[in-house]
Amino acid sequence: MQMIEVNGIKKYYKVAKRDKGITSSVKHLFHRNYQVKKAVDDISFSIKKGEIVGFIGPNGAGKSTTIKMLSGILYPDEGKLQINGYIPYKQRKQYVKNIGVVFGQKSQLHWDLPLIESFELMKYIYKIPQNLYEENLEKFTKLLDMENFINQPVRQLSLGQRMRGDIVAALLHSPEIVFFDEPTIGLDVVAKEKIREFIKYMNETEQTTIIFTTHDMQDIEKVCDRLIIIDEGKKIYDGTIDGIKNKYANSKTIEILLENGEKEVKTFDINKTPMNEVMEGLFSKYHIKDISICEPEIDEIIRDIYEGRVALKTTDGKVGEI
């Protein structure tokens, strides 16, 4: 059975439109023109238990709106949504018992109290049995290296420490599904790595279904099996990372070191010229000392997609699936 089943959800916002100038400001007081912004426009997907899915898209693509609908704090205007047997926005109170949500930009910890007190509170909020609570707390603090700051007030913690605290707070009740909304935002390399390892660990050992949004492609490459790309409220890709590389990273770059010490860099499209031809051409033209073929970085591919240089939509308007 699918853990998450999303079918054609839509969310439109009405945005008041205003022209420049004093006269239109005055007019705006009495009469407003509204513009409909399609934040999420007909998105469907399904996710199995134990999957770990990365959600990416440029700013304003509709990622957070989607996450909000999935976590039950926003009604979809249209479409069906079923998660873990619940309809999130209708059975919110029952549903939220089994999910965890981490917002990278909104802490849910008590500012004035030591971290451990916020965790204690979670025990009561989710009615976590004492033994499970202790077991999870011990495990998580060890995995995330939190022993030395767990007794400090949250306001004295660094961003990385606070983020780890937020993650633990959201996972203490062993939820079946966890939503991470930009969990690595603003963190240094070490803290990011810690968090990635932890997410991966939770997924592997507890079979936790994980959905997470990020702008850091390293997060996606290291953690996710599957990638969903959203742009302008629409799903434009759903598949593996290798899939996207194979399909859209058609251009390869070859660096050749010549015998006389000079360097040549060539870029070509493997769909147009097969590797054989390229190599033959190169060998006949140059005396080659060394050769290296570079795969395009996932970062670059994604940038191309965002900027519209690579169209993910096939000609018949279908979403590219691999």
Place this chain on the structure above:
Amino acid sequence: MRTYIEFALKKFQNKMAYRLEFFMGIVNTVITIVVYLCIYKALYGGATEIDGITFQMVATNFVISLGLSDAFKYNEMFLQDKIHDGTITNEFLKPVNFVFRMLSENIGEGLFKIIFNFIPALLFTLLYASLCPPKSILNLFIMLVSMMLGYLILWLISFIVQTWSFWLFSVWGIITIKNVFVNILSGSLLPMWFMPATLRKIISFTPFESIYFTPVRIYLGELCGADILSGMAVQLIWICILALVAGAFWKNGVKKLVVQGG
């Protein structure tokens, strides 16, 4: 229930983190009460009673209503801030009732202030003025119950105004106006006894009389027997009415949030 008690306790603990705020709170309450007592001492000008109201009764009224109104203060911009910075959504992601959570936390804060702010201030005030003892121990107990009902009325009024932040950009102004109304009409600045008869008549149709004045009268023994019951019945009726109004505002506010995304 356990969860909500825990919320109250956490808030209680939270308050202890700020030592200076705690000491200044006592000083603040003592100064407010003593200033008002000085004014009324001057107004009495040596007379023991005016219109049958003794200075002692006035002093008692001030200590209870002013002292408690200090203790019952909390951050009324809480909901607005939560809505503005978006952290209100965090609250909907937990299997707890957010309104009851707010209430428990405010009660926790109130308890902290009663113990560490009101009671010390009361002791200091006793050095300066003598107060009426309660009519009887029973009256004292009934007064405590009535005081809790009064707190609920005060809280509900504040909550209703706070829910308007779902629609308004800032409720600060409205909260300030509301507080002026509460302070004047509940008799914590001008004792109800000295109000013009018509004004007092009007106030008796509002919830404001039920906040401090009903408990004060029970304490002093001005209300006895059936009057105590009817006084508390009025308190309960106001709680029901205000709770319904608060519920309606809250529901619509939340609906706006989940439908339009805030």
